[in-house]
């Protein structure tokens with residue numbers, strides 16, 4: 402019985418893959434107008450089904466509607482708008498200069514669609530992180546198969562509906578399911594794989610891609626620090642960090658994972674964070690669990706992992722400065738701030754990906770920089786200071802996928818910037834033009850005149866003149 406169902410799944414994937422292969426050859430010469438038409442169809446469906454999108458994501462982990470509107474619907478719509486506006490410019494062949502040795506020829510870069518692409522997406526921004534890469538794939542003239550996360554089944558079903566009602570499966574298709582489906586897909590020789598998820602699964606994807614030498618974009622995670630310098634505006638930093646950390650219940654790849662604060666301002670900063678949490682999530686004083694503005698943890702399994710991180714930290718001496726309340730039946734985890742945090746705590750060793758915010762102190766800025774540089778390169782790094790030289794120094798002496806001064810998370814919304822990690826936090830970039838490039842082969846084209854070549858003097862027979870050619 403098991404064998405039969407495996408067979409059926411394989412057949413579906415094979416059929417769609419072959420259809421997309423044929424379609425991708427037709428798409429190779431697709432003009433901007435044709436790609437824009439596909440993007441407009443996607444935008445229309447989103448416009449007409451905003452309420453369905455909200456309901457699906459809310460059903461998955463009670464994400465508040467205003468957060469869905471901004472971080473799922475608006476972000477994707479803005480990506481579509483940006484692509485439509487710029488596509489003709491992005492697609493234009495880029496002329497390059499001709500060196501003296503190539504005289505007579507001319508050269509340009511042709512942006513060719515990579516072909517059949519696979520998009521594997523995570524659960525934390527389940528609509529945005531499946532649709533964002535799809536926008537780039539369509540803009541680049543590719544076909545795509547999407548494997549949404551199994552942990553947000555309502556959104557996965559909605560994505561399937563969107564795709565089935567908007568595109569032919571030869572252009573875009575969805576395969577829902579767990580790891581096994583992802584593995585069946587990964588066995589196919591995709592022209593590009595765009596994966597968003599954890600670094601550990603990213604390694605599995607890269608190994609699978611290596612079998613077919615498929616190119617990859619890996620949008621991964623990790624521990625993104627926020628440095629609070631002694632010259633920071635404490636109130637301003639606290640407001641922005643509380644939002645960036647606890648939006649989506651802390652389940653954001655670029656959320657500040659932990660704080661590095663200068664010792665002299667640590668007490669005032671911890672207090673400002675606590676006050677801000679109450680202001681944003683418990684203005685009535687009845688408890689954050691009553692707030693409609695706070696999402697839930699995606700599953701009991703994930704909640705238990707966070708509970709374990711908290712228990713481990715407490716056992717090893719961390720103080721719960723505020724929060725700590727958990728309701729397993731509701732997948733509720735209160736915004737929690739930890740002080741007296743040490744390196745040996747698991748909370749400092751793995752990506753938290755939930756509403757726990759550890760505060761680590763340092764005396765001199767150099768210590769904070771050494772601390773960051775001794776760990777895998779983060780996806781984002783945040784620095785808060787009124788001193789622009791301090792900010793410049795931090796950004797120059799550390800490496801991260803993105804860096805933001807006096808704010809956090811917002812760089813995701815700036816579609817003129819490349820979005821992505823570096824090494825452990827990711828390979829390749831996404832968004833806007835960078836997303837278009839991720840799904841394009843930058844083909845090098847050199848056009849030569851007939852009867853003319855710069856290599857003529859190099860044709861054999863070489864003879865031996867004793868003279869050096871170069």
Ligand code: NAD
Nearest residue numbers: 522523524549550579580583598599602620621622623654
């Ligand atoms: P995950 O890596 O567990 O899963 C992501 C996707 O990979 C899912 O669709 C899942 O079904 C699939 N998958 C899981 N195991 C697999 C395997 N063995 N083989 C093939 N496919 C497999 O990640 P998650 O828990 O869904 O998301 C959280 C992680 O994603 C965090 O690390 C977070 O930082 C990261 N993330 C990164 C970004 C970014 O843009 N850089 C955005 C969101 C999330």
